[in-house]
Amino acid sequence: MKIRDGFMLREIAGQWVVVPLGEKVVEFNGIMTLSQSGALLWQVLEKNASEEDLVEVILKEYTIDKETAETDVREFVSIIREKNLIN
Amino acid sequence: MSLRWGELYSQLISGARERKELISASFELTARCNLQCKMCYVSHSVNDLKTKAKELTTAEWIRLAEEARDAGLLFLTLTGGEVFIREDFKTIYEKFMQMGFVIQIYTNGTLLTKDHVNWLASIPPSKVSITLYGASRKTYQEVTGYAEGFDKTIRAIDDLLAKGITTEIKTTVIQGTRYEFDALLDIALQRKLQLGIVNYVSPNRECSHSDPVGNRLSSQELLQYEIHMSEREQQLTAENIKDITKITDAVTEEVMPAKLDVVRLKDTPALAFPCLAGTSAAWVTWDGRLLPCGLLDIPETNPLEKGFKAAWEELKNKCTLIPVCKECQECKYQSLCEHCPARLFRETGYYDQPAPYLCELAQSRSVYKDRMKA
Numbered sequence A: 001m002k003i004r005d006g007f008m009l010r011e012i013a014g015q016w017v018v019v020p021l022g023e024k025v026v027e028f029n030g031i032m033t034l035s036q037s038g039a040l041l042w043q044v045l046e047k048n049a050s051e052e053d054l055v056e057v058i059l060k061e062y063t064i065d066k067e068t069a070e071t072d073v074r075e076f077v078s079i080i081r082e083k084n085l086i087n
Numbered sequence B: 001m002s003l004r005w006g007e008l009y010s011q012l013i014s015g016a017r018e019r020k021e022l023i024s025a026s027f028e029l030t031a032r033c034n035l036q037c038k039m040c041y042v043s044h045s046v047n048d049l050k051t052k053a054k055e056l057t058t059a060e061w062i063r064l065a066e067e068a069r070d071a072g073l074l075f076l077t078l079t080g081g082e083v084f085i086r087e088d089f090k091t092i093y094e095k096f097m098q099m100g101f102v103i104q105i106y107t108n109g110t111l112l113t114k115d116h117v118n119w120l121a122s123i124p125p126s127k128v129s130i131t132l133y134g135a136s137r138k139t140y141q142e143v144t145g146y147a148e149g150f151d152k153t154i155r156a157i158d159d160l161l162a163k164g165i166t167t168e169i170k171t172t173v174i175q176g177t178r179y180e181f182d183a184l185l186d187i188a189l190q191r192k193l194q195l196g197i198v199n200y201v202s203p204n205r206e207c208s209h210s211d212p213v214g215n216r217l218s219s220q221e222l223l224q225y226e227i228h229m230s231e232r233e234q235q236l237t238a239e240n241i242k243d244i245t246k247i248t249d250a251v252t253e254e255v256m257p258a259k260l261d262v263v264r265l266k267d268t269p270a271l272a273f274p275c276l277a278g279t280s281a282a283w284v285t286w287d288g289r290l291l292p293c294g295l296l297d298i299p300e301t302n303p304l305e306k307g308f309k310a311a312w313e314e315l316k317n318k319c320t321l322i323p324v325c326k327e328c329q330e331c332k333y334q335s336l337c338e339h340c341p342a343r344l345f346r347e348t349g350y351y352d353q354p355a356p357y358l359c360e361l362a363q364s365r366s367v368y369k370d371r372m373k374a
Ligand SMILES: C[S@@+](CC[C@H](N)C(=O)[O-])C[C@H]1O[C@@H](n2cnc3c(N)ncnc32)[C@H](O)[C@@H]1O
Pocket: B033, B039, B040, B041, B042, B079, B080, B081, B082, B083, B106, B107, B108, B129, B130, B131, B170, B171, B172, B198, B200, B201, B202, B203, B204, B212, B250, B251
């Protein structure tokens, strides 16, 4: 899976936000904020990545157990899928 | 993971302010305009070729925008003059919309054709903010010199709304529009919109044909206008129609307390500007000068020469040297006054001298308030 084209992840005043670009504003009104770990996953998903890749990245960056990492990743993916941000 | 828009907006703004990072800016794409408003602080005529020659080019605006984005800029206002007279406006806007900004457009609306509106609908800004210079052709003529502008603007507003583009209307209070509040409010309410009121008219920055001071209301007249506004607001609130107006500043974008008795928060007393100017907000003039606010012409830095980031850092430093007006700070009317260094400077030539016009206004608001209490 991969983040669809037309979105930019930006760090604004210490806060991660996703801004829609160009025509994408029609379907995605407003901006969205991401947590630190959400931003990390987003960056990985800007290139193609699987859920396993994401779990691996999280485990490398945070000291949490694999199960928690998997739950977090699944939750993150389902939210951005629901918002139609990945394909 | 996501927050509501309003919450996020204030969170980002206060974060930027704390860190003294740029978050908001206005790009004055041109100083030229098709209208000749009597109070305008900036505009030159459309055919003023000398001015046109000094305007930044398409490529320069694009470069500055990229650099400003890299310096943190998120909220970008496009203003003028009238942005729709630039032949390259479409190119500039489409480029900017690919850069990761949240954009709003300030316009008089008269040049917005159906084609423009259809195009904007395919790539809409977060807001189109239209200034409406009267509620009839007669007033519109009186203020701008162009009667038909009234019909054109109303049509533009309706076309924008029909296309679902977030649209705001505001008016700038001067002699010509002095008795038009009710009629303008009706225009807004019929469209389920709020009416923004620009109550403070600043002396000229660089307009050759206008006379802002000669055309603005006296402090007494402005007080009467505000009283009428709040009476009308109370009436409508009683009819359960709420939040119908907001007092706004067309230059710094600051929204003023709508009621006369709200105290302004001054959480950073060390900095002279009560708003974001010079801390997290900036203004780029049509000829490429970086300023804290569009009312001022100093302090300025040169982003084209130095690069935007360096020019912004230099500007922030210069702004820390702007003195606070001690008399204002100690004044008992301060909470009823909309003073700031830019206004004081335009009124008096000094950042830290009380401005008689603003003092009179604050005083008369206070007298009125006391009378109401009694
Ligand atoms: C200079 S205009 C440029 C955008 C566009 N042409 C318009 O009329 O909205 C921006 C805003 O500044 C307001 N304005 C003009 N002259 C002013 C002055 N001397 N003091 C305060 N606001 C002013 C206008 O009414 C308008 O709302």
